[in-house]
Amino acid sequence: MIAIKRKIMEIAGALVYPTISLTPEITKEHFLGKWVLVTGASHGIGRALSEKLISAGANVFLIARSEEDLHHLSAKAKQMGSCAEYCAIDLRDREKLELLCQKLRETLPRLDYFFCNAGKSIHRKINDAQDRLHDYDRTMDLNYRSLVALSLAILPALKASKGHIIYSSSVSTLYPMAPGWSAYHSSKSAANTWCETANSEFAPLDICVQIAYLPLVHTAMSDVNEQYQHLPAYTPADAANILLKLAIRKNKSYKPWWAKLSAPIAHIFAPIIQLYYKRLP
Template identity: 60%
Template sequence: MTNLLKNLIYPVASNNKKRLKEHFSGKWVVITGASHGIGKELTYKLIESKTNLYLLARTEAELQKICQDAENAGCHARYYAIDLRDRNELDKLCSKLKDELPQVDYFFANAGKSIHRKITDALDRLHDFDRTMDLNFRSMVALSLALQPALSKQKGCIIYTSAVSSLYPSAPGWSAYHASKAAANTWCETADAEWKSWGIRMKIAYMPLVHTQMSDVNKTYKNMPAYSASEAADLLLRLSLNNRHTYKPWWARMSAPIAYLLSPLIRFTYRNCIKA
């Protein structure tokens, strides 16, 4: 029963390895959040496809090992260990990238952090909002601006890992996370329209639940059916290969518009049934 439910809600999206290799071999790809979870799985799939990589995250030992594995597999690989919430460090990285990467084919803006805390529990925690916005929104924008000329040269593509929950009416407890994802979604949509003339495409993956260290912190999520990080990486790769502008799970395509129609009822329930 659990397997049936898993296959129905999370249908597997495998990619043809030969096609991936034909597409990605020799290309330059920048990935944030490459040290763990979805980003790490994505990185290893790209290594198999002989892709050249520029990897970003905080955990230097992990990035170093992945780069070594990439070099051993015949790829060019570089990394920069950085806390993407640190604005000074991010400025330095952006200047460096302009010199170091003259051509970029893909930028997977994947690093992110979720936070679940009610606003009433965050009255003295403005930093919750700053940190979440800085990582999930601002760092993606800063790196997109810095990489714009290099992406334009290659008629490249930016793929943002968003969250399916940002397609539904806002739920209590998720103000920081959803605000950051919604801001990033809007920015990507706008850039897609504005940057068409530069040849740059923007794509958004509205990811459902994926078992990673980020989601598995929550015991309820840990026991729920979900994609594995490897399956989620396949979804990102499939989005990069096809002509679609977004990835959304099939059930979200149907239920999100209905949820918006029902939003007065949903808001009423949240206001009256959820304790502050």
Template identity: 35%
Template sequence: MLHRILYPKFSVSQKHLEQKLYNKTVLITGASFGIGRLLAEKLAFKNTNLVLMGRTSEKLKEVCEIIKKNGGNASYIPGDLRDQSTIDDVFKYLKSKDVGVDVFVNNAGKSIRRSIYSSLDRFHDFTRTMNLNYYAPIELVLKLLPEISKRNGQIINISSFLVLLPAMPFWSAYQASKGAFHTWLKSIQPELNKRGVTCSNIYLPLVRTRMIAPTKKFDKAPVMEPHQATEIIAKSILKKGYNFKPWWVNPTRLAFKLFGKSYIKRILKNN
């Protein structure tokens, strides 16, 4: 019941999605697991070219096989997006196939929830999250822009509701890196819009994927199911410029203004 209230159900028309993506190329990062994988499987259409990325080759191969079995069309480029060579591989591949990207879904991401006192010898937490959540999508966007602009394309940024809330203890690496890319994209958005490129920001709540699995206290929390997240992303493909945030984000911001200090005291006590 609570789940229904927090995440009202809706679904997009597969037929409309197929029409919208007719003869289009969609690049999805982080398509080997979780939300990106489900999204790729949802976009298995005969005349849509999917280019999938992630580090785990065997998982990407598996997704491509499922997509092909369902009548779709997908290829993959394995690699760590924090490496320059992976980014170079993406553009070599697109050039070799002579295709330009119409829709870029910036989905690959790394989340860390850790106290700063458990991070004293973990500077790499901060470089890793910045490299994946901030620098990699910036470089991809810079390199995609010439083609995506010619095609009046779309950039869909899979972000987090956390970037809309005040800074929270334990989330420094994740919240700062996701927030940095969010600010960057917001800053360039008017220029992109002027050239016909639209952006969508999808501020997801907690979603039941392997990303939140290490935090045991989320096991019983009323979180969003991954297929609901993919419906939201699909809606942003259908409706250019569509942004999503859970309806309860604004009331939560207000509650923070009123009770934020005592809430933070409580989470510090319980951790």
């Protein structure tokens, strides 16, 4: 019986999380010699994305908190003959973020791709956050405000190269909002709205703004939640391939196939779902 259950889980996982293939040759064809900015570059999805871009011969500007990891990635890029810059920073620090924005204005005359991948997740019910307003400040600063600040700073560089902004969002924002995620969903939804607006306004500038509504990815951030640790999910390398393929194909967004089908239905039945949420402890 246990073996049967495992097999069913494997099949279900393969259906929900189909293989995301992208050959190094195709990646190199599209990103060789391009200037790419990546946030959250030292760990998880951002690390996998940065390594793929470096292997493809892209010129990179890497942003994250871990200077040691950024230095290693930058050195690897330079060894391969590419240009590489990095900045070790906590993007929630507004003063340091402003200095970084000024540096980007001066350093990047052209930019082909901006992968905004840095993010913070937090699960806490509102009633348990009465003395934790900083939860909302920190989550909003990283998931939303840093996206806007960096995008405004690099806008001239994106104009010059008719570039792309690719934002890593969450598939959960496509569904009725679940309890416990008010800070996270508020910040991601705000970023989604900004990206959709920017895509309309930037169209005359030939700048494309894209949103990746990513499903569960096993990273150090997501696996803090014990409920997620044993669920089927993508690897950081899979998620990186999703982001790269989205940038290559120039679609407005990426959504898992099952989200395209189920999200509209979920909103139709939102009143019933909300009743269920109200019964949760």
